[in-house]
Amino acid sequence: MTDDHPTNSSIDPRGDDSLVNKGLAEVVYRCMLDAMIVMDHHGNVVEFNKRATEIFGYEQREALGRELAELIVPDEFREAHRAGLAHFLAHGVGPVLGQRIEIEGIRKDGERVPVELAIAAEEVDGEPVFVATLRDLTQLKAREAELDRVRGYLDDVSNYGPTVFFVVRRREQELVLAWISPNISTILGFDATALETNEYTWDEHLYPDDLPMVVRAREEIWAEGQGQLEYRIIDLSGRIRWIRESQRVITLSNGERELVGSIEDMTDARRSEQRERMLRRELDHRVKNNLQIILGECELAAAGEVIDRDRIVSLTSRVASMAMVHQMLAERAWKPISLKELVEGGGRAMISESDQNPIQCDGPELQVGVDAAMTIGSVINELMTNAAKYGGLSPDGSGVVVNWSIEGEEAEAQLLLSWRESVPQGSVVEPEQKNFGMQLIEGMIPYELEGEVTVEFQDKGFRFDASIPLSNCQYEIGRLRGHASDEGTSS
């Protein structure tokens, strides 16, 4: 039996045998774009149209007379299908009748195929027949899966990505936020829902000075089609954050325009720019200070009637020390330096000619800020110079031991730095007049770091002790120089 011939079941929806209706049923049957399968009350296939063949792969002649449950119903639904039929035959009701449901069928080749299924029951010649119309959902399902995949990516991007996205629409005169991606909460601490429902607005968190500029810029972008702006906002914890907003106007299919945009947190980038600027300023400042010092020393050296050789030597050594500390700090991009490196670096110039290191140093790891490093470095250099001339690092000396430790807690914490020279008994001579180097050794740490210094000329050798508030050793460059106010608040 083929599709071109009427089937042996006489289907008559209105129970009317008129030829007109029979002819119409025939036309409808032939024109159907859906698959149609008719099942009798035994559960066997009594009609199977061309579209059904296209979906399931069975020719009509293969399908007719077979039990539907065996033919196309998947294993897991087969018993339910049979039970449903039995239930209907016994009680005259079936839950799937008259509904559209999505279900999978089995093709002749064993592959599953997603279909939309609608079943209606009618009585013909005193027995019920069941008419199923089916649509192949394969393409629809593939499109849905594709949409799900893209939506998943969008969810990932808008929940976890580094950039916040938003959509703005114009309502009367105002630009109103229509959507903002949820990652705004992790990036900037604002809640997307609160913003969308106007519980609070983005603009009320704008840095007040920047608001007029932002409002103007957005209007320009709305007129010109795209643009970018940078401004500050105050986040929910009161911190100032730098924002870069990029926007583009798009025209929807209904002719309305909306603005899609992204928000990036530029705070870190701004901070490092700021740090760069500050470093340049600081460097300039330091160079000038150093030149001032050198100029002063040169003038001092030149002031006497005769050229003071010692003064020239100590000037040279001081300039060399400044250059060395400068070099070490520059190598570390003006970040804090470890005290051990500072001490060893200061000693390196002294021990270049000797094979064994006469300077032993030991102490806990401690990072010293740039300003304190300049001070401590200068003092160490002066101690080295003196030790090389008169003490532990002179030809008669037997070395220097440098130790440091941290005493006290938190605000009270002090860096204790000790310097012990060893020389043969009786060779220590306390100078009658304090030279400039000794003034520096005693004066510089109290003056610049608010520390305390004691020096002693003992029989066994010269001793130096310093106690410096730890907090004064750890200020980073710029903080100590009084520009903390730059941070975050100024452009």
Next chain:
Amino acid sequence: MSASGKPLRILIVEDAFLIGMDLKMSLEQMGYEVLGPAPSSARAMSLLQREVCHGAILDVSLGRETSESVADFLVDKNVPFFFLTGYNNANLVDESLQEKPLYHKPMNRESLAEAVQSHIVGGQAA
């Protein structure tokens, strides 16, 4: 010389030890008396409370602060002074202080002598 015939006494406020020492030596060799050097405005103020002061040289940036509070005090007391800074722009917040004489480091002894002469010696009330 001050009105009493004694040398003028000049306050130095400068946070770098070596520069402070150098300024002190320079001024002393020029025949002035020196107050300080003071590394912070607190030290400077405590000197000013106790001692006679005829003039001052102020570094602008002092560690975590500036010398502006000292400058304001000196303006109040009609004590002449000038700023000496290592920064390109002096960072003076107070606008009234921006009219005060300001010199940039490095400054040699000759320029220092001239600056002291014109702003401090010349600024003494008749």
